[in-house]
Amino acid sequence: MSTIVPDKKNAVGAATGARNLAIYLAACLFVGFGLFPLYMMITTSLKTDQQTFAWPPVWLFTPRFQSYYNALFVFGGRSADHYLFNSLVVTLSSSALAVFLGAMAAYGLARFRFRGNRDVAFYILSTRFAPPVGFIVPIYLMVQRSGLLDTQIALIVVYTSMNLSFVTWILRGFFLEIPIEIEEAALVDGYTRWQIFLRVALPLVRPGLAATAILSAIFSWNEFLFASILAPGDAATIPVYLAGFSASMNIDWGEYMAVGTMAVLPIMIFTLALQRHLVRGLTFGAVR
């Protein structure tokens, strides 16, 4: 009896071990598949042209930062840092605006009963039904008439309005999860609605704020279509600048990849920094 049980246990252990190994391998493959382009981009930005086009590929080499130097200081006209800065301004402003305005809208939709509450909520979501190309012409005209063509403000306004709908929807769900008694307690304790929103509701939906901030920022950072049409020149963002590379006849691969790497880094850092706020269950166990 006592000898059978451990045997059985080992057999089961081996089976789960093999299973785990398979899952682990599959995960590694998947991660490798996802990260390989990133790896290629970063290594290429650090290679010389010869190393880039060598066959068989060069796996080990001494990195050099000449491409970065060229992209930032040597190229004629505006250099990469100008467009990176544009992207940063547009992304941070539009995400902050979208999350803050969206949070207020979501709180209103979650907490106040008024006629057409559900209709308003649905309308807000429906603004994303049409593909963006569908309304690019009217938006272009509006921006042009208001004299905002090729300005950061144009992009900020457009991105904010595009992000607002999903920010509102996601945060509405988060607000609905806060037990109403917590806010009632604050009402009794002497707080106004606005202060309850700021000091009770917002801190309690922090994971939602982080999630929507990340999603809005990624969208604004990567958006190409509107950026290329509304701000093709001085106010261009980094995707538009990058596209300019592939349009030219012979591509400077090292510099291209250097700018690409610099374009990925900020949004990666932003996402990683906010990620730790994505913990769930802050309000769990708040009321009996």
Add this chain to the structure above:
Amino acid sequence: MAGIYFRDIYKSFGTSRLFEGLSLACPDRKYLCLLGPSGCGKTTLMRIVAGLTEPDSGEVLIGDKRVNGLPPASRNIGLAFQNYALYPHLSVAGNLAFPLRAPIRRGRYRQAEIEERVKRVAALLRIDQLLHRRVNQLSGGQQQRVALGRALIHDPGVLLLDEPVTHLDARLRYEMRAEIKLLHDRIGTTTIHVTHDQQEALAMGDLIAVMRNGRIEQLGAPLELYHEPATAFVAGFIGDPPMSLVHARLAQENGNTIVQVAGSSLSLSEALAAQANMAPSREIIVGLRPKQVALVERPEAGAVATTVYSHGRVGREQQLVLTFGRDEVHCRTSSAIHVTTGDKVWLSISLDGAKLFDAASGRALAHT
């Protein structure tokens, strides 16, 4: 300081009507215990005082001020929620200080005074070791005490406690009851304390209001409710064990009024007979204290045959629950008598000190 007054309150939730003309007064500086079974509307009544629920009609007064429509913040109330409703993103200290930092009290407390008060309240409620913990790392009883502390830290004009000690262990419950009572004696804040524990109400209340289905059955001092229950419901709710309620019929025998219970006839004292004659119908309910019933060895005149439903030890005695017909009778005997569930036993009933109620309305039959 101010009394709390309800005048002719109506409140429905959808189609279900909860309050239909409820009136209740808790005078200034009194400690009122609101006692009633689950779902009778105790929490709703508290929410109406706090301004979290508006009555459909009727007036609520705090002191001599009509507060209908006034926002909760400007009612100067301390409310301990039944389900605590603590702020999960704040520490215990943060929760306690929250009312003091409210914009409506801006400039009234300096930072040092806030800290001082938090410490004092925490010590009073024995949570001073926990001040820096997050509230969702606390046990239920600890959370309950934080909720209580948050309700009274800003010296509110009236204090509303919705089952403030139910989730504490027995010893802590006694301690907290004593602390709350002491605090009330010292400061005299008008307090409404919700409970469904009649012992707690008897121990703490200057006044007790017994509620049932959105109505006030009786409002009175603890002893008044104990000795002179206005309805059979109150009689069956108060006391440990409460009065046993037995359905009976009034009859006439040789010109005297008698009571027929489960086939036995019991005679009434003169005072009780006078009461019985006031009865609107022949069907009555007799309220009996445990000491008015006794087990007897064999069927004797006036003894009632009953069945043992349950039995349990209480100190040196045992408490029996006996059934006959649809009624239950509580009775105490020496634990030397051995019975088991289902046994047939005989019960002699003495009507001295019994209460008589009209069976239809449940109202006590008046003296006069």
